[in-house]
Amino acid sequence: AQKVTQAQTEISVVEKEDVTLDCVYETRDTTYYLFWYKQPPSGELVFLIRRNSFDEQNEISGRYSWNFQKSTSSFNFTITASQVVDSAVYFCALRRYGGATNKLIFGTGTLLAVQP
Amino acid sequence: EPEVTQTPSHQVTQMGQEVILRCVPISNHLYFYWYRQILGQKVEFLVSFYNNEISEKSEIFDDQFSVERPDGSNFTLKIRSTKLEDSAMYFCASNSDRNTEAFFGQGTRLTVV
Numbered sequence: 001a002q003k004v005t006q007a008q009t010e011i012s013v014v015e016k017e018d019v020t021l022d023c024v025y026e027t028r029d030t031t032y033y034l035f036w037y038k039q040p041p042s043g044e045l046v047f048l049i050r051r052n053s054f055d056e057q058n059e060i061s062g063r064y065s066w067n068f069q070k071s072t073s074s075f076n077f078t079i080t081a082s083q084v085v086d087s088a089v090y091f092c093a094l095r096r097y098g099g100a101t102n103k104l105i106f107g108t109g110t111l112l113a114v115q116p
Numbered sequence: 117e118p119e120v121t122q123t124p125s126h127q128v129t130q131m132g133q134e135v136i137l138r139c140v141p142i143s144n145h146l147y148f149y150w151y152r153q154i155l156g157q158k159v160e161f162l163v164s165f166y167n168n169e170i171s172e173k174s175e176i177f178d179d180q181f182s183v184e185r186p187d188g189s190n191f192t193l194k195i196r197s198t199k200l201e202d203s204a205m206y207f208c209a210s211n212s213d214r215n216t217e218a219f220f221g222q223g224t225r226l227t228v229v
Binding site: 035037042043044045046047050082091093097098100101102103104105106107108109 | 157174220
């Protein structure tokens with residue numbers, strides 16, 4: 001079975017602090033995809049990153065970075081120097097690679113509140 | 117930048133009524149999806165659609181639900197007889213290839229009263 005766990009329900013930080021959102025996943029597949037999506041207060045789901053399981057390089061995009069550790073089945077997301085506009089719910093998601101299904105399995109999300 | 121468009125943004129309906137939620141996926145995309153999010157909960161997969169047929173559906177997607185691609189641009193979700201527990205945000209998504217990321221619309225908030 002596939003599962004995504006985001007143990008942090010809510011995180012509150014003060015602007016300019018760094019914050020890491022945790023994501024742990026379960027899958028029996030050897031190849032798969034991992035994703036992060038952002039859901040701001042307006043409600044839409046915004047794609048942030050897609051990572052293939054066979055590529056364990058960490059990725060940085062501006063203030064965002066992602067740490068993929070296959071050995072611990074984790075795909076954590078760090079925001080450096082957080083800003084109020086980063087306030088949102090962040091979802092980690094898993095998808096099989098190939099096969100009959102390409103649905104996303106989402107975690108329960110982490111609500112990030114960045115205080116000015 | 118191309119985007120997935122959903123209408124209406126908010127729909128209120130009486131229990132037992134039929135509703136149709138509409139989506140215009142990104143134009144060159146081939147795979148289409150509906151997801152739902154009950155308030156404060158996680159996003160759940162409902163159905164995927166490819167090559168004019170359902171490729172996968174979840175247990176939530178029972179006989180009350182149906183999807184259609186009536187023309188080359190629209191993708192609709194119909195709920196035949198709405199229940200209170202159908203109240204949720206419904207998201208449409210699409211991708212060009214099964215190995216690429218899915219892009220989501222802004223959602224339709226359905227309230228069943």
